[in-house]
Amino acid sequence: MPGAGSWRLATGGWWLELTSLTMPPDRFTHSVDVPVDASVVWDALQDAGTWKGIGPIDEVWAATHDPDGTLSGYRWTATAAGQRWEGTARRMALEPGKSLRLALDSAEIVGAIEVSVEPAGSTRLTVALEASPKGMLATMFWGVVRDALRRGTATQVEEFARRLSGAAEEDS
Numbered sequence: 001m002p003g004a005g006s007w008r009l010a011t012g013g014w015w016l017e018l019t020s021l022t023m024p025p026d027r028f029t030h031s032v033d034v035p036v037d038a039s040v041v042w043d044a045l046q047d048a049g050t051w052k053g054i055g056p057i058d059e060v061w062a063a064t065h066d067p068d069g070t071l072s073g074y075r076w077t078a079t080a081a082g083q084r085w086e087g088t089a090r091r092m093a094l095e096p097g098k099s100l101r102l103a104l105d106s107a108e109i110v111g112a113i114e115v116s117v118e119p120a121g122s123t124r125l126t127v128a129l130e131a132s133p134k135g136m137l138a139t140m141f142w143g144v145v146r147d148a149l150r151r152g153t154a155t156q157v158e159e160f161a162r163r164l165s166g167a168a169e170e171d172s
Contacts, residue, residue, distance in 0.1 A: 025111050025130035026146050028153040032161045038119040042097050044164055045115055048074040051089070054156050055104070055113055055129045055149065058084075070094065071102075078106070083137075085109070104131070108138035109145070125164075127157045 034041055044050045048063030048071060056078035063074040073090040087106030093114075094100055101114040111131035118124040131149055133139040 025132040026149065027128060027130050028149055029126065029128040030154040030157040031124060031126040032157055033120075033122045034125050034161045034164050035122045036164055038097070038117050038123040041117050041123050041125055041164055045100055045117075046071045050160070051076070051102075051113070054127060054160060055111075055131070055153070056109060056145075057089075070096065071100065073102070076104075078109070089113070106134070108133065108135035110134040125157070125161060127153070127160070129153055 046065070046069055048060045051057055051074070052060045057076045058079050059077045060074050061076075064072045066072055071091065073088065076087050076089055078085050078087065085106050085108050087104055087109070089102040089104050092101045092103045092112065097117070099114065099116045101112055104111045104113060109131055111129065113130075114128045116124075116126040116128075118126075129149065131145075133142045133145070138145060
């Protein structure tokens with residue numbers, strides 16, 4: 001993975017590392033075992049609706065996919081300080097069946113969400129959220145936003161795992 005505050009972009013077979021001019025991102029990570037096959041988790045990650053409720057994301061729409069069905073991006077909203085903010089997510093890195101990294105960008109927050117899937121009896125799911133303020137409002141209230149993200153990440157990942165487990169039970 002690239003260092004804090006930088007992103008790797010694939011450009012015609014070459015990797016280009018870009019460094020953020022904003023403050024280094026805060027990073028929040030949580031792992032959970034999901035009692036379903038790794039392919040079930042991977043397939044769920046290709047549905048943009050899956051990302052609703054993870055990190056700052058309240059709503060998701062306008063998903064884009066590659067011809068093989070792999071998620072490549074979506075639009076999203078987040079609500080903070082009584083305001084609704086719109087942003088975009090676009091795929092930055094992909095290791096099919098194993099990991100997916102999406103860049104998040106809005107007027108106030110920039111960052112990334114990376115999800116790793118590891119089969120091990122059940123499936124080990126790790127979600128890493130990186131975020132930093134981009135706009136003036138987010139910068140002024142970043143301490144509050146950062147604390148909310150820190151408190152919420154584990155709960156959000158655990159809820160995501162419960163949704164996946166419940167969907168798998170309904171399919172059985």
